[in-house]
Amino acid sequence: MKDLGRIGFTEDQATLLDVATDFCLRRSPVATVRRLMEAEAGHDPAVWAELGDLGWLGVAIPEAYGGSGLGLAEVVPLVEQMGRRLMAGPFVSTTLAAQALIAAGTEDQKREALPRIAAGEAATLALAELDTDWEPDAIACTATRQADGRLALSGRKVLVTDASEARRIIASVRIDGTPALVLLTPDDLPAGALRQETVIDGTRRSFGLTLDGIVLDADRRFDPNRTVAALEHVHLAANLLAAADMVGGTQACIDYTLDYLRTRNQFGKVIGSYQALKHPIVDAYTRYEQARSHLYSAAHCFNEQGTGEIAVRMAKASADVAYSFAADRAIQFHGGFGFTWDCDAQLYRRRAIWHAAQFGDAAFHRKKLARLLF
Amino acid sequence: MSTVDPKDLADFSEQADAWFAENVERDPGFMLPLTFMEVGTDTQFNFLRDWQNKVWEAGYLGAAWPKAYGGGGLPQAFQIAATRAMRKRQGPIMLNAIGLNWAGPLLLEMGTEAQKQAHLKGILSAEDIWCQGFSEPGHGSDLGSAQTRAVRDGDHYVVNGSKIWTTLGRYAKYMILLARTDPSTERKYDGLSFFLMPMKAPGIETVPIRKLTGEHGFTQTFFTDAKAPADGLVGPEGGGWKVAMRTLEYERGARGGQAGGYVSVGANAFDVFALAQRTKRGGQPVLEDPLVADEMVGFLMEIQALTLNGQRTQVPELIADRPQGIPLASKLMGTEMSRRLNDFAVRLTGVRGAYYVDEPEAADNGLWARNYLNAFSATIGGGTSQIQANIVGEHVLGLPKS
Numbered sequence: 141m142k143d144l145g146r147i148g149f150t151e152d153q154a155t156l157l158d159v160a161t162d163f164c165l166r167r168s169p170v171a172t173v174r175r176l177m178e179a180e181a182g183h184d185p186a187v188w189a190e191l192g193d194l195g196w197l198g199v200a201i202p203e204a205y206g207g208s209g210l211g212l213a214e215v216v217p218l219v220e221q222m223g224r225r226l227m228a229g230p231f232v233s234t235t236l237a238a239q240a241l242i243a244a245g246t247e248d249q250k251r252e253a254l255p256r257i258a259a260g261e262a263a264t265l266a267l268a269e270l271d272t273d274w275e276p277d278a279i280a281c282t283a284t285r286q287a288d289g290r291l292a293l294s295g296r297k298v299l300v301t302d303a304s305e306a307r308r309i310i311a312s313v314r315i316d317g318t319p320a321l322v323l324l325t326p327d328d329l330p331a332g333a334l335r336q337e338t339v340i341d342g343t344r345r346s347f348g349l350t351l352d353g354i355v356l357d358a359d360r361r362f363d364p365n366r367t368v369a370a371l372e373h374v375h376l377a378a379n380l381l382a383a384a385d386m387v388g389g390t391q392a393c394i395d396y397t398l399d400y401l402r403t404r405n406q407f408g409k410v411i412g413s414y415q416a417l418k419h420p421i422v423d424a425y426t427r428y429e430q431a432r433s434h435l436y437s438a439a440h441c442f443n444e445q446g447t448g449e450i451a452v453r454m455a456k457a458s459a460d461v462a463y464s465f466a467a468d469r470a471i472q473f474h475g476g477f478g479f480t481w482d483c484d485a486q487l488y489r490r491r492a493i494w495h496a497a498q499f500g501d502a503a504f505h506r507k508k509l510a511r512l513l514f
Numbered sequence: 515m516s517t518v519d520p521k522d523l524a525d526f527s528e529q530a531d532a533w534f535a536e537n538v539e540r541d542p543g544f545m546l547p548l549t550f551m552e553v554g555t556d557t558q559f560n561f562l563r564d565w566q567n568k569v570w571e572a573g574y575l576g577a578a579w580p581k582a583y584g585g586g587g588l589p590q591a592f593q594i595a596a597t598r599a600m601r602k603r604q605g606p607i608m609l610n611a612i613g614l615n616w617a618g619p620l621l622l623e624m625g626t627e628a629q630k631q632a633h634l635k636g637i638l639s640a641e642d643i644w645c646q647g648f649s650e651p652g653h654g655s656d657l658g659s660a661q662t663r664a665v666r667d668g669d670h671y672v673v674n675g676s677k678i679w680t681t682l683g684r685y686a687k688y689m690i691l692l693a694r695t696d697p698s699t700e701r702k703y704d705g706l707s708f709f710l711m712p713m714k715a716p717g718i719e720t721v722p723i724r725k726l727t728g729e730h731g732f733t734q735t736f737f738t739d740a741k742a743p744a745d746g747l748v749g750p751e752g753g754g755w756k757v758a759m760r761t762l763e764y765e766r767g768a769r770g771g772q773a774g775g776y777v778s779v780g781a782n783a784f785d786v787f788a789l790a791q792r793t794k795r796g797g798q799p800v801l802e803d804p805l806v807a808d809e810m811v812g813f814l815m816e817i818q819a820l821t822l823n824g825q826r827t828q829v830p831e832l833i834a835d836r837p838q839g840i841p842l843a844s845k846l847m848g849t850e851m852s853r854r855l856n857d858f859a860v861r862l863t864g865v866r867g868a869y870y871v872d873e874p875e876a877a878d879n880g881l882w883a884r885n886y887l888n889a890f891s892a893t894i895g896g897g898t899s900q901i902q903a904n905i906v907g908e909h910v911l912g913l914p915k916s
């Protein structure tokens with residue numbers, strides 16, 4: 141049997157978990173989450189600035205490029221706590237864009253972009269397309285080399301998160317049939333290229349991006365030799381951080397439901413005393429603990445060839461099942477109140493669905509695991 | 515605890531591995547029990563008793579118990595290494611489970627000096643087999659309502675009543691017994707006391723009960739004016755409930771201190787995976803069926819999660835929110851998984867799933883069906899899964915009692 145991974149936890153992870161637990165609790169209470177959902181920007185610029193000051197944007201960026209040189213293992217506790225507090229903002233988009241740059245950016249691109257990202261300039265990825273599966277090389281958009289050597293883009297990207305704030309957008313295309321990554325800036329986009337999408341998770345700001353009409357200098361292309369590996373790396377990194385957000389959310393969702401089960405009375409009894417509610421919430425809890433164990437194994441083993449991929453896919457698949465189940469039951473167990481906008485259960489359920497629809501749901505990752513393990 | 519010299523530990527591990535490699539007998543010519551609850555024949559019993567004794571004499575059982583009581587006096591890491599070697603070389607189970615895993619650590623923690631001197635060594639050597647008298651015909655999950663009576667009479671108590679589902683009851687020399695010394699207390703729990711009961715005393719009768727597998731393994735135990743020595747009380751008279759609860763913590767693995775080794779070798783997901791890899795259906799590897807493959811992946815994820823849960827409990831920062839959560843939920847998670855996993859294994863064998871032990875055409879001599887039926891011993895014994903879910907809901911998640 142292949143090595144499936146194991147738990148390891150660094151002092152840096154412990155420190156960041158501690159700081160993030162406190163920070164996210166204070167800066168993202170649910171009333172704030174709800175207020176920001178209705179606001180245009182969708183997040184609090186002051187909090188974003190603080191994240192930059194705290195150095196969180198540079199955690200997984202090498203020191204040579206202005207970061208602190210840790211890894212994604214150290215980003216996981218931060219995102220877990222953000223997910224727990226349903227925190228909004230372009231942190232994950234930016235972190236993943238930085239990962240793409242680190243993995244396949246040219247030296248010039250890295251020198252130009254990474255220090256600015258570490259200092260707080262938002263960035264994002266434009267990878268997803270409609271009607272494809274979640275394979276990282278499922279790309280229909282193209283870039284065609286013109287006579288002057290420049291690249292003319294074509295096609296449509298979807299679910300480009302935080303695109304309106306991003307100073308850099310990294311898009312996947314095909315050039316002569318081969319997967320490629322290119323770097324866009326807001327100046328490259330014709331008017332109307334971005335269209336805000338209505339998405340299920342109201343804490344997100346997501347955009348469709350029409351590439352037609354965009355023309356780039358050839359030096360916007362990432363290193364072709366490292367692109368395929370970079371797409372794979374970003375796919376796994378995205379799933380790792382999604383799992384972190386989901387595990388945090390699952391915990392909060394269970395705690396939120398428990399508060400209700402401990403206080404709501406029916407038939408002269410607290411409803412949490414009914415086993416029809418007690419046993420399923422215990423199920424949700426055991427699934428949560430399993431998902432969290434997978435998460436921290438995936439964080440620890442992320443850079444190990446082979447094992448990293450197995451552990452990440454297990455983490456995402458496990459988190460999907462845990463979060464979806466906990467949030468689904470959360471709605472049900474709140475009765476009539478569960479059907480309302482004001483009940484937080486729907487926020488968690490929506491966030492779980494959002495994550496399942498991106499970078500692969502549980503069934504997708506289990507299918508991949510079958511191929512990796514058998 | 516003294517610090518561990520890595521060199522000593524490495525040498526010890528190597529010796530243990532060599533010892534088990536040489537001494538394990540995998541096929542003694544009859545069916546070996548996979549759990550201590552399955553020991554049904556004298557042949558099985560004698561073989562396993564000798565085996566445990568041999569392991570103890572070699573220093574690979576009770577390695578971390580105090581020397582004064584027959585242990586090895588070594589740090590726990592040594593016993594862990596010995597158990598690992600035992601598992602690697604697929605040694606048979608340790609027979610005296612109730613002594614090694616619950617009565618023993620309980621006595622180490624709460625027993626009198628005389629009790630420790632009298633019992634711990636015999637537990638390790640398998641000279642004294644132990645059983646547990648908690649459940650009664652009328653009171654199983656509701657253990658606190660147990661009615662077996664114990665009435666003080668000078669230096670002993672007179673016991674009357676009946677216990678049931680007594681694993682190893684036919685072979686045991688001692689029983690940990692929960693009995694009612696005072697039927698008039700306001701709280702039912704306050705009338706219970708905890709005894710170390712000699713099983714060979716007059717007035718004790720054990721009647722075998724046949725299990726769903728067709729084999730024998732537990733008994734009903736009847737007490738008619740049987741004498742329990744007063745110096746065999748653990749804790750004070752009327753304080754038995756707390757002792758019983760502590761015993762259950764040891765039994766469910768929520769608390770450490772066990773002598774080592776293992777008392778069951780239930781198939782894990784990797785064994786079932788190996789079965790799946792060598793199983794064909796309609797001429798095709800069964801794992802090429804996407805539905806079967808998906809289920810198999812699910813089990814591998816689940817067993818991996820349970821392994822990781824165990825590792826995570828060693829990292830205080832990662833269990834800070836609910837430190838007791840994983841320990842208290844681990845029986846529920848592990849035993850329920852095992853039951854579903856063995857059911858899956860039976861289904862994997864397709865047409866052969868209809869066969870049972872001893873049928874020559876059965877897959878692995880009917881092992882999977884037997885495993886599946888036996889898996890219920892763990893989802894029922896030691897507190898049923900429903901009771902475990904109540905415990906997790908109430909003690910970990912803070913919900914009110916049902």
Ligand SMILES: Cc1cc2nc3c(=O)[nH]c(=O)nc-3n(C[C@H](O)[C@H](O)[C@H](O)COP(=O)(O)OP(=O)(O)OC[C@H]3O[C@@H](n4cnc5c(N)ncnc54)[C@H](O)[C@@H]3O)c2cc1C
Pocket residue numbers: 404405406407411414416417472473474475476477479
């Ligand atoms: C869309 C919608 C439309 C509605 N329209 C109307 C309407 O027009 N008129 C009207 O009068 N009502 C209406 N209702 C109310 C509906 O009938 C109640 O919501 C429902 O009866 C549950 O009551 P509750 O909301 O107080 O939840 P509670 O009774 O507080 O239940 C909370 C949770 O506890 C569980 N629970 C409660 N008691 C027990 C028990 N004994 N054992 C096990 N579990 C238990 C419930 O299943 C639920 O999961 C509507 C509800 C919805 C969602």
Ligand SMILES: Cc1cc2nc3c(=O)[nH]c(=O)nc-3n(C[C@H](O)[C@H](O)[C@H](O)COP(=O)(O)OP(=O)(O)OC[C@H]3O[C@@H](n4cnc5c(N)ncnc54)[C@H](O)[C@@H]3O)c2cc1C
Pocket residue numbers: 415551645646647648649650651652653654655656678679680681682732890891892894895896897898899900901904916
């Ligand atoms: C193989 C095996 C070995 C055993 N060995 C021993 C032994 O050595 N010594 C010993 O003392 N006992 C032993 N037992 C007994 C075991 O501890 C009991 O069977 C167990 O505690 C359940 O009690 P019961 O059989 O009376 O079932 P009951 O308590 O009558 O339970 C019947 C059903 O009701 C459910 N139920 C009961 N109460 C509740 C509740 N409050 N909420 C929800 N559901 C509930 C149970 O989960 C179960 O499904 C053994 C059992 C087995 C199967």
